[in-house]
Amino acid sequence: MSNSEPYLVPTADVIFEEEIKKSRFITYLAHTPNIEAAKQFVQQIKERHHDARHNCWAFVAGRPTDSMKWGFSDDGEPSGTAGKPILAQLTGSGVGEITAVVTRYYGGIRLGTGGLVKAYGGGVQQALTRLETKQKVITSELQLSCEYNQVSLVESLLSEYNGTQLHADYGNQVTMQIELDSRIVDEFCAKLTNRSGGRIVAASAS
Structure with missing residues (x-):
């Protein structure tokens, strides 16, 4: 999966609770867009359940395949x-x-290593079945300059590609900052250059 491909993210928090051999397991799922947010959420649950025996956790704080953002x-x-x-x-x-x-209030009965793996993994598995998600589209910001009589051309092409104009400066020329689905940037830039006879070139704004 390339870095321009969309991926699913949570749209709402989930709480799932069950009792296994007198131990109470409470699983929390939350949308955390980065590692800092993930750590803040873990800390929040630890403070909420400061009296629990264990508050075990894991996060995928970015694209699902980006193991650099796992913990x-x-x-x-x-x-x-x-x-x-x-x-x-x-x-x-x-x-x-x-x-x-996953918060655990110990009930006095040991589960053994296999039982623990099943309890912690199973709680998250159950919570995930209740999770609502949406697709996150990856976008790119571009910058371009054009003449005033070319603005309608740019706007027409933006509309065709469902792009967004973020900002525009009107000086000797019009300088625009635009946002597009990353998967179609190359196609958009090629068409913009062709339609303007090579007079408008869009480049990455970063």
Whole structure:
């Protein structure tokens, strides 16, 4: 999947709760667009459940396939029994910009490593079935300059490609900043150059 391809993100938080052998497991899912937001959400749940034995978590804080933005923690549970199973469910869902925190109130009965993996992974799996998502379209910002009599040409092409004019400066020439679906930038730029006889060239605004 290229970096211009859309991906799914959550549209609302989810809470799923269950009891397993007297231990209470509460799974929280939230939309977290970056690592900082993910860590803030984890901290928020830890503060809400400061009296819980464990607040285990994992996040995919960007594109689902971008492992540089993954993170997880067992928060005191045996290594590999909580954070990794939670992360496995998130990465398997194909949803990006998502954080899961699973709070456990210990009930006095040990679950064993297999039981813990099943409890933490299963809670997230159940919560994901309740998750509502939307497609996040990746956009690019471009800048171009044109003559006043070429503005209608640019606006017509923007409309054709469902682009947005973000800003315009009217000086000796008109300088515009526009936004487009990243997947069609090359096609848009080629058509703009062709229709203007090579007089208008759009370039990345970054």
